[in-house]
Amino acid sequence: MPAETRGGSEDAYTGGLRKVARVVLLDPDDRVLLLHGHEPDDPSDAWWFTPGGGLEGAESREQAALRELAEETGITDVELGPVLWRRMCSFPFAGRRWDQDEWYFLARTAQTATEATGLTELERRSVAGARWWTCQELALARETVYPTRLAELLRRLLDEGPPAGPVTLDAEIV
Template structure:
């Protein structure tokens, strides 16, 4: 199980990580987050991941907004994950990772705060692919009563 964080600042921008696949060289943007360790709650995993990946010293409680089941190729491997997405309102900050794994140190190429509009317009690879639209809908409609499944349809 994986926790994904929508870290939204005061201007409704979301923080994404730029990654370079060490095998293919392909670049993509994805949200802060990672695996939930044994015994951790989603909120605990979110706090740990936010601190490790961005240096954020504290993280307000997150609101569950989405779930997603996803299979992707990265570093020559096929990875299957279940993601639980939490929205966290944070003050804008400049990310400074506190404790990256050796793998993250090799693959993380930077950070950027994105607006939903910019995400909808970019030709860069972003995960999930419809993040701009999904974020726009979330900002317009507010928090869902229960997490929404944003799993992409599998190709036929």
């Protein structure tokens, strides 16, 4: 999984629980935007993930979600909705272990063109692009997608609407 941090803070991260805000961004056709990431020194070790990253300073998770989305995709015309899911995860990336408390916000946009203008140096070496996915494409994907079960979670979201409160997803330890 990628380290989605800003302002060089990926170089400062030395462990501990990192607070992360992620965005489940849907377009008018209910496609979800995912970023394509990989290990910085091994592009064959790749996966897809939702935009987002760590909180900076005293910003709220909502502020971090919007900032990260703008930096990683260039998309600023969004309607940020409720927190859908929460997930604890731990994974190796770029030579270290990352322990994260992730909150996934629902957001909608009509803006589908992306341009990653605010990537950190580490992200420039580990993010290979973005793609809009339909729920069916996700269900058929043979590639690794985080969070796992995203196709199922997205289908439930589209069929039933947002949950009454955040759903705690299974912890993922890689």
